Amino acid sequence: MAVTSLSKSRFLAGLQCHRQLWWKVHEPNAPELVVDVKQQHVFDQGHEVGEKARTFVPGGTLIDLPFDRKRDRLEATERALLGGAPVVYEGSFQGGGVYGAVDILERKGKRFDLIEVKSSTKVKEEHIPDAAVQVYAARQAGLDVERVEIMHLNRDCVYPDLGNLFTREDVTRTVEAHIPRLPGEISAQLAMLEGPLPEVTPGEQCSKPHPCPFWNRCWTEKPEFHISTLYYGTWKAKQLEAQGVTSLLDMPADASLTPVQARQIRSVRSGRPIVEPSLRGALERIESPTAFLDFETISPAIPVWRGCRPWDRIPVQFSCDMVHDNGASEHYEWIAEGAEDPRPEMARRVLEACAKARTVIAYNSPFERDCLRMLAIGAPDLKDELTALEAKLFDALPLVREHVYHPRFAGSFGLKSVYPALMEKNEYESLAIADGELASVRLSTLLFAPETIPTEERAALREDLRRYCALDTQGLAEMIDRLREMAGIGIHYGQLELWSGPLGQAAVFISPRGPSMRNQSTRRVTNMTAASRTKRPIEPTSSASSSLVSTT
Numbered sequence: 001m002a003v004t005s006l007s008k009s010r011f012l013a014g015l016q017c018h019r020q021l022w023w024k025v026h027e028p029n030a031p032e033l034v035v036d037v038k039q040q041h042v043f044d045q046g047h048e049v050g051e052k053a054r055t056f057v058p059g060g061t062l063i064d065l066p067f068d069r070k071r072d073r074l075e076a077t078e079r080a081l082l083g084g085a086p087v088v089y090e091g092s093f094q095g096g097g098v099y100g101a102v103d104i105l106e107r108k109g110k111r112f113d114l115i116e117v118k119s120s121t122k123v124k125e126e127h128i129p130d131a132a133v134q135v136y137a138a139r140q141a142g143l144d145v146e147r148v149e150i151m152h153l154n155r156d157c158v159y160p161d162l163g164n165l166f167t168r169e170d171v172t173r174t175v176e177a178h179i180p181r182l183p184g185e186i187s188a189q190l191a192m193l194e195g196p197l198p199e200v201t202p203g204e205q206c207s208k209p210h211p212c213p214f215w216n217r218c219w220t221e222k223p224e225f226h227i228s229t230l231y232y233g234t235w236k237a238k239q240l241e242a243q244g245v246t247s248l249l250d251m252p253a254d255a256s257l258t259p260v261q262a263r264q265i266r267s268v269r270s271g272r273p274i275v276e277p278s279l280r281g282a283l284e285r286i287e288s289p290t291a292f293l294d295f296e297t298i299s300p301a302i303p304v305w306r307g308c309r310p311w312d313r314i315p316v317q318f319s320c321d322m323v324h325d326n327g328a329s330e331h332y333e334w335i336a337e338g339a340e341d342p343r344p345e346m347a348r349r350v351l352e353a354c355a356k357a358r359t360v361i362a363y364n365s366p367f368e369r370d371c372l373r374m375l376a377i378g379a380p381d382l383k384d385e386l387t388a389l390e391a392k393l394f395d396a397l398p399l400v401r402e403h404v405y406h407p408r409f410a411g412s413f414g415l416k417s418v419y420p421a422l423m424e425k426n427e428y429e430s431l432a433i434a435d436g437e438l439a440s441v442r443l444s445t446l447l448f449a450p451e452t453i454p455t456e457e458r459a460a461l462r463e464d465l466r467r468y469c470a471l472d473t474q475g476l477a478e479m480i481d482r483l484r485e486m487a488g489i490g491i492h493y494g495q496l497e498l499w500s501g502p503l504g505q506a507a508v509f510i511s512p513r514g515p516s517m518r519n520q521s522t523r524r525v526t527n528m529t530a531a532s533r534t535k536r537p538i539e540p541t542s543s544a545s546s547s548l549v550s551t552t
């Protein structure tokens with residue numbers, strides 16, 4: 001059956017890529033279109049923002065009907081407008097080949113202001129065609145739209161005063177300038193849908209303004225060391241690809257490279273990790289006792305706790321592995337429970353966990369710094385202690401980035417790239433929750449909508465979250481050990497050097513509980529109960545792995 005009208009969301013998909021739209025229309029049940037828990041969370045936050053926005057333009061009539069009852073929605077909108085409603089929420093219009101629901105319509109005499117609500121904190125480029133197509137449909141349906149606004153969240157808003165939660169920006173001129181392009185684009189999309197799947201070369205449109213759900217259909221896996229994996233070199237890689245260079249292995253000798261990129265090229269060419277001699281000095285800046293710290297955060301669009309702004313990242317879970325001078329270690333962890341502000345309790349527990357540390361190691365520590373500052377906002381009486389803890393932060397990311405490259409990093413220094421390459425294992429693969437975004441979504445649900453999770457699944461979810469956060473700190477602790485091995489300085493616990501040199505002898509560390517290997521130890525953890533965790537003995541670097549390590 002011929003497609004004669006496009007919903008706003010489909011039109012916008014077509015604006016991003018005709019091929020994407022074709023699949024959305026002709027394969028509406030494609031597995032790629034099933035909404036996952038992360039996307040659902042984004043939608044839920046959007047709905048929450050939309051509902052809140054209505055309270056700032058009060059007294060309206062809500063067209064409260066399912067989106068797929070198009071005819072009923074159109075009729076209900078018409079009734080509300082003819083009835084003189086001063087404001088209409090979710091009013092629907094169809095005209096010019098498109099159909100859409102307008103977030104807020106505000107009557108101004110005989111004309112109307114159209115308000116598109118966005119949960120972002122600024123007007124984005126993609127908001128303009130979004131608003132324009134609604135104005136176009138509404139005008140085609142006979143509505144006299146005078147002014148167009150984007151109503152978005154305001155970062156100046158600080159809980160509990162939500163009086164300035166939104167900012168309304170007049171985008172009438174930009175939208176008006178866009179409207180003349182719409183009839184041609186709508187016709188082109190409708191005509192395209194009558195034909196076969198269009199050929200489109202994958203490119204920037206696959207991730208902008210939104211990641212395309214059909215990515216895996218269009219992008220074939222690139223060979224190892226593809227030029228696109230050049231570290232921080234998107235533009236340079238594009239230029240080189242245009243010149244026919246598709247592999248890092250073929251990097252021209254005269255290419256201008258940053259020191260990290262140059263190390264990357266040396267590493268992939270040699271097939272070995274590169275360890276700069278400077279790694280040793282960098283590692284020696286770490287003072288023992290050492291804490292390894294990681295936070296998980298939630299990020300509510302509408303702030304709910306004192307001192308928070310829209311989309312602030314607020315720590316609600318942490319993991320800390322405290323390694324003492326004698327090598328003994330303790331694991332601490334905590335997850336908030338319930339909708340109460342967890343920061344005062346959490347701040348106290350973080351300080352307690354890190355109390356004896358002289359260095360607090362985190363991977364990408366600006367994130368942990370921000371978390372400590374957010375804790376200080378929620379627990380002002382502990383601000384001085386938290387500031388002192390912040391001063392002890394040591395970022396392990398530049399430690400790797402500036403001194404080490406492993407061919408399997410694939411141009412990324414994220415922990416999930418670095419850890420498997422350096423440790424030659426990937427424990428994240430076995431986790432039910434293995435990325436921070438999913439952890440954040442699940443934490444949000446656990447705190448604010450626990451009733452949506454069956455009781456018997458809640459404990460399992462908490463365990464999944466616990467395992468994920470704990471692996472980040474335990475994995476980091478192991479990784480620092482590994483870097484010490486690679487730098488040939490062994491591991492020092494206070495004055496006790498256990499091992500030295502990449503080809504040194506294995507040494508068994510006598511922990512307070514006797515000889516033990518970390519990877520065999522049983523770690524018993526309860527909230528804030530320091531559970532004894534022993535260091536593994538340092539294994540002799542195998543000839544295979546030692547031959548992989550080269551220093552320059």
Ligand code: SF4
Nearest residue numbers: 017020206212215218
């Ligand atoms: S992956 Fe890219 S080319 Fe393929 S459908 Fe999506 S946007 Fe279009």
